[in-house]
Amino acid sequence: MKERNLTNEISAALDTLTKAVFSQPLDKDADQKISVRPLQHKGKRLFQLERQRGAQAFHQNVEGEALLQLIETDLDGRYRQALLVTEEASAQYSLRQNGLYKKTGGAAVPRPAPAAQGHDREKQYLLREGEAIPALVDLGVFTADYRIVKARYDKYRQINRFLELIDQAFAGSDEKSITILDFGCGKSYLTFILYYYFAVKRGMDVKIIGYDLKADVVERCNAIAAKYGYAGLRFVHADVSRDVLYDETVDMVVTLHACDTATDYALHYAIQKGAKHIFSVPCCQHEINGSMHKGGELDIFLRHGIIRERMAALLTDSIRALVLEDRGYQVDMIEFTDFDSTPKNLMIRAKRTGKTGVAGRAQARSLAERYGFTQTLLELEA
Numbered sequence: 136m137k138e139r140n141l142t143n144e145i146s147a148a149l150d151t152l153t154k155a156v157f158s159q160p161l162d163k164d165a166d167q168k169i170s171v172r173p174l175q176h177k178g179k180r181l182f183q184l185e186r187q188r189g190a191q192a193f194h195q196n197v198e199g200e201a202l203l204q205l206i207e208t209d210l211d212g213r214y215r216q217a218l219l220v221t222e223e224a225s226a227q228y229s230l231r232q233n234g235l236y237k238k239t240g241g242a243a244v245p246r247p248a249p250a251a252q253g254h255d256r257e258k259q260y261l262l263r264e265g266e267a268i269p270a271l272v273d274l275g276v277f278t279a280d281y282r283i284v285k286a287r288y289d290k291y292r293q294i295n296r297f298l299e300l301i302d303q304a305f306a307g308s309d310e311k312s313i314t315i316l317d318f319g320c321g322k323s324y325l326t327f328i329l330y331y332y333f334a335v336k337r338g339m340d341v342k343i344i345g346y347d348l349k350a351d352v353v354e355r356c357n358a359i360a361a362k363y364g365y366a367g368l369r370f371v372h373a374d375v376s377r378d379v380l381y382d383e384t385v386d387m388v389v390t391l392h393a394c395d396t397a398t399d400y401a402l403h404y405a406i407q408k409g410a411k412h413i414f415s416v417p418c419c420q421h422e423i424n425g426s427m428h429k430g431g432e433l434d435i436f437l438r439h440g441i442i443r444e445r446m447a448a449l450l451t452d453s454i455r456a457l458v459l460e461d462r463g464y465q466v467d468m469i470e471f472t473d474f475d476s477t478p479k480n481l482m483i484r485a486k487r488t489g490k491t492g493v494a495g496r497a498q499a500r501s502l503a504e505r506y507g508f509t510q511t512l513l514e515l516e517a
């Protein structure tokens with residue numbers, strides 16, 4: 136891969152530069168992070184530097200030439216990570232041992248989507264084949280020349296759809312930072328892509344933590360994140376049903392096929408932290424199916440195994456929606472992908488409104504009592 140000198144890169148892109156961030160200094164006494172953004176002052180285009188030292192931030196406005204001078208003498212080769220965002224594209228760089236930078240990710244900056252046009256719209260994936268995302272090669276989704284590995288095509292479609300729904304939620308948003316937790320992240324295709332989308336495509340400060348029960352998978356994902364200098368992305372070996380999890384502000388909780396009640400613990404956690412956004416695609420909703428007995432009108436659904444199983448899954452997600460609504464969320468149920476891609480194709484999308492209630496949980500509890508089932512989220516949010 137071609138090596139780069141960042142001062143030259145920034146000099147070439149100065150007219151359209153919208154953001155630059157230098158992080159992870161080699162010198163532990165240096166500013167922890169330096170962000171650059173353009174601003175207009177008395178009809179002149181200047182650049183504002185924000186230097187972060189501990190909890191404090193210091194600002195300085197400079198002209199273009201002075202900025203390049205400062206980058207060359209103080210920043211280039213002295214920070215392990217750099218992000219450059221222009222009006223057209225964003226790119227992430229990692230410092231190599233020879234003092235030059237290697238591009239470790241890049242993307243076009245998203246433009247407002249054109250009006251939906253039937254099938255064509257389906258094909259306009261946010262994550263495109265050919266996009267230079269080396270982490271996806273390590274994860275086995277892309278080949279070395281960034282083509283989709285055939286066996287991973289369904290996963291690729293699922294992740295794209297997930298991303299499309301998130302992109303819709305953030306259309307017009309100018310949020311600068313975000314903290315996301317992914318419950319039951321597994322091999323973490325989605326987790327890496329979310330990091331890439333928010334950090335590289337949107338140029339935001341991103342912190343993402345993926346939790347999973349499998350220690351070896353967690354270790355491998357951490358190694359890939361470190362390899363590409365994804366400083367804000369980490370993976371933690373944890374059982375989300377009992378371990379202590381991240382305890383600061385959380386903006387978004389995601390789950391993609393987190394097994395059975397792991398989804399309930401994710402939703403409960405999101406509610407407790409007041410997360411603004413939840414995107415959850417449940418999977419193997421066995422709990423109600425395993426505990427439900429006959430009790431009234433719903434008995435007609437209990438006569439055939441396949442119907443019982445599907446009804447129990449739908450009942451589970453309906454109760455999850457009632458609980459979320461009571462706890463201050465507006466909830467939409469969305470067909471996540473088509474049934475051919477995966478039968479586990481329902482997404483619970485929830486946005487915090489703060490309007491709380493009790494009626495939904497009361498209705499769900501009365502059903503639970505009558506039919507003898509347990510539902511973890513209902514119990515956790517009693």
Ligand SMILES: C[S@@+](CC[C@H](N)C(=O)[O-])C[C@H]1O[C@@H](n2cnc3c(N)ncnc32)[C@H](O)[C@@H]1O
Nearest residue numbers: 319320321347348374375376391392393394397
């Ligand atoms: C079907 S995989 C989905 C992985 C990934 N989200 C994806 O879509 O590719 C479900 C994952 O949830 C994890 N999991 C299940 N229960 C969990 C729990 N209580 N705590 C943490 N992870 C859990 C499993 O180890 C597994 O990796």
